[in-house]
Every structure is written in structure tokens, then in C-alpha cells.
Amino acid sequence: MKNLFALVVVLAAINAKPLEARWLPEVVDNFDVNLYLGRWYEVASTKPVFQNNCLCTTADYTINENGNVGVFNSCRLGAFYGPVNNVRGEAVQSRRNPAKLRVGFGGLDLPFNNYWVVDLADDYRYAVVSSAFRNPIFILSRTPEIAEDDLNGILQRLEERNFNVDNILPTQQPGCSYPPFNGDQ
Template identity: 35%
Template sequence: MRLTPILLAPFLAVACSTQPDHRPDTAPPPTVAAVDLDRYAGLWYEIARYPNSFEAGCTGVTAEYGLNADGTVSVTNTCFKGSLDGEKDVAEGTARIVEGSNNTKLKVKFAPDWVPFASGDYWVLALQPDYSAALVGSPDGKYLWILSRTPQLAPDVLAALKQRATDLGYATAPLEMTLQPEQG
């Protein structure tokens, strides 16, 4: 049976609305001043995340960003189900830069182009000066991630990113640490 886009709309609306809000402040949080996409592109390891349905049971999560000729950003998210040796799951999407944001706000979409209203906010909320770690999330508090260029993050950097999240009104208690392989 094939569903038309009109029939899918109610299901997408319900799926998008079930994620809890971990940021009660309704004013949008500030992002970093600017992001150099050439430096931001590449592989990032997920260190921590808010629980969400699309990453349930995921370990060894990575996100890889690439620059496309049309000005968009390719997004390849990879995880291993259940354990680091589990089944590999890959999701590919595209992000577009929100105009006037100095590359700090993106709209990411993993659904086919014909699916309306299926993009999510991806805001860069904190970024180490050397682009080694970042705090990213949605302004509504439904999604939050701590990312690193390496599978593990120094405890002081992790603490600083969690503190930045708190300062921006995000709850940090719901953050789940992501199992990553040990660095060699």
C-alpha cells in the first residue's frame, strides 16, 4: 500500500510533537557568532544527546558533514544498533543554512524532498575555538547534542559544554552519554 503525502502529514505531525521539551524558556537561545563551514565539515562523534526515538538503541554515533556545490551541507549520520558491533544504520540528509545566521543555524532534512515540514532546527550553541567540540540543538529544547572530533571528550570540556547548555536554559539531567569506541 502506498500512502500519499497528504495522508502522511498527520503522522509526521504527531511524530514531531511527541519529543519532550527540556528548555522551558520560550525566547530563542543565542548561537555562536559565526561558523566557518570549511572548518566545521568532517566527522564528529556524538558524546551525549537528549533521548529521541530515531536514535533509540544507538551506540558509536557519528555525524559527517560535507559542503555541496549548491551551498547546502550533506549530512550522514551513522550508528550501531545495540552495541558497537551491532548492525550499522546510516541516515543521509541535507542541511540548508538559514539566511542571515552566519552559518550558525541550519535546517536539516532526512525525508524526501516531497515531504513538507520535515526539516528540523540545528543551531550551533557553543563551539570550541579550534572546532574540536560543539554543543548543538534545537531552540525549542527538544533536541540537544554534544559533539567532538574524537570518540572521547576531556571531562573539563564536557563540563564546560554542559554548563553552557544550562546557561542557555537547557536541562542537562536528561542528557545520555553515547557509548563510543576507546581511542587507540
């Protein structure tokens, strides 16, 4: 009986998927940070509290002198020409998986990867960012508007992968006035 129990435990361990494969969301393969650099427009998100009253939201990515990714997030508060609210940060790519990054803002440096690229167009025209917790969710596009087919495909894939898409709301972009992006932000 003892040997049978040991055999069952060994077989279960061999067949078991790692924790990450069972519960944590998968990230994209072959993520190239150099193709990811530049301006992204948030076209939809779960509207986390730190983006309260934001519209015209953008994220600009550059490579810093130290090799890490410079992050400059910006939005307008309350109106298309409302006051600009921005924050500067830095992202460090995971050595094991470059599509998982640890982003810190203004001295807040988290001890874990909190920026996971979970969906990405082959030509980098859109990207979806979340975390190990599948929340928040940000749908980004290289243009202020995203093609309806792309958005529908993203939402379907997210739902199939157990993301809650019910709380994803569009971000107002048409008619916005954006701060310039010069790569140095």
C-alpha cells in the same frame, strides 16, 4: 492619561528585546561551515526517539555540488559491532545566521531551522547542537571521547542558558567500529 499610556507603550517597545533574544537560545557567532565539515562523534545527547538503541554515533558533513551541506548520520544498533543504521540528508544554512541550519532527511524537509549550533570551541574540537526548543541536545566532538573539562564547561553553560541538562546521557563510543568517512558518503 491617553498620552501617558502611549508613552509607556513606546518606552516598553524601545526597551524590549526581540522575542528571539528573550526566549530562544542564542547560537554561536562567527560560525564557519568550512571548519565544521568532516566527522563528528556524538559523545552525549538527550537520546531522541529516532536514535533509539544507537551507539557509536557519528555525523559526517560535506559540501554538496549545490553548495548545501551534505549530512550523513550513522550509528551501530545495540552493540559495538551491531548492524549499521544510517541516514543521509542535506542542510541549508540560514542567510541571516549561518549557525542556524534547516536539515532534512529522506524527503522530510522542515519549513524552519531545526539545527542550531549553540556552543562551539574556538578550534572546533567540540560543538553543541540543539533547536529553537532547546531539545534535543547533541554534544559532538572531533574525537570519540571528550575532555572532562570541556564536557563540564559545556554542561554548565547549557544550564546557565536554561537548557535542561538532566536528560543528557553519554553516547557509547570507546570500542566502536565506525564506517569509513571519505568525504563522499
